[in-house]
Amino acid sequence: MALKPETLLVERLKVTQSQIIQFCQRWHITEFALFGSILRDDFHPNTSDVDVLVVFSPEARKGLSEWITMQDELAALFGHKVDLVNKAAIQESHNWIRRRNILDTAQVIYGG
Numbered sequence: 001m002a003l004k005p006e007t008l009l010v011e012r013l014k015v016t017q018s019q020i021i022q023f024c025q026r027w028h029i030t031e032f033a034l035f036g037s038i039l040r041d042d043f044h045p046n047t048s049d050v051d052v053l054v055v056f057s058p059e060a061r062k063g064l065s066e067w068i069t070m071q072d073e074l075a076a077l078f079g080h081k082v083d084l085v086n087k088a089a090i091q092e093s094h095n096w097i098r099r100r101n102i103l104d105t106a107q108v109i110y111g112g
Helices: 005-012 017-027 064-078 087-091 096-105
Strands: 029-035 050-056 082-086 107-111
Touching: 005 017, 017 029, 017 064, 017 107, 050 064, 050 087, 064 082, 082 087, 087 096
Parallel strands: 050 082
Antiparallel strands: 029 050, 029 107
16 A cells, blocks of 8 residues: 555654654755555554665765764654664665665655
8 A cells, every 4th residue: 555645644653744854954864765664554553663764965964973863853753763774875785675675665755
């Protein structure tokens, strides 16, 4: 079942597009996408994590400290554990099955 971005954000994550835009602008994220169980019927509101795929602008600071802070901010916003993944890392992955699965199913919420 393919859900619209508005449905994913409001019904499943209880956030607005505006909150995502603010987060992306603050962290210099040019593309924000969701992938994994959040897009499927096997998503469980009480136990599922949220998989997030991001692309950064060249001026973005993305050290370990910033990465952890971003992940924590999203977890607090969504009320779920968050797996934050850099799209560049997936594009360069040698695991072509994982790469194709993520890139083919990710749903862009912001940018793109």
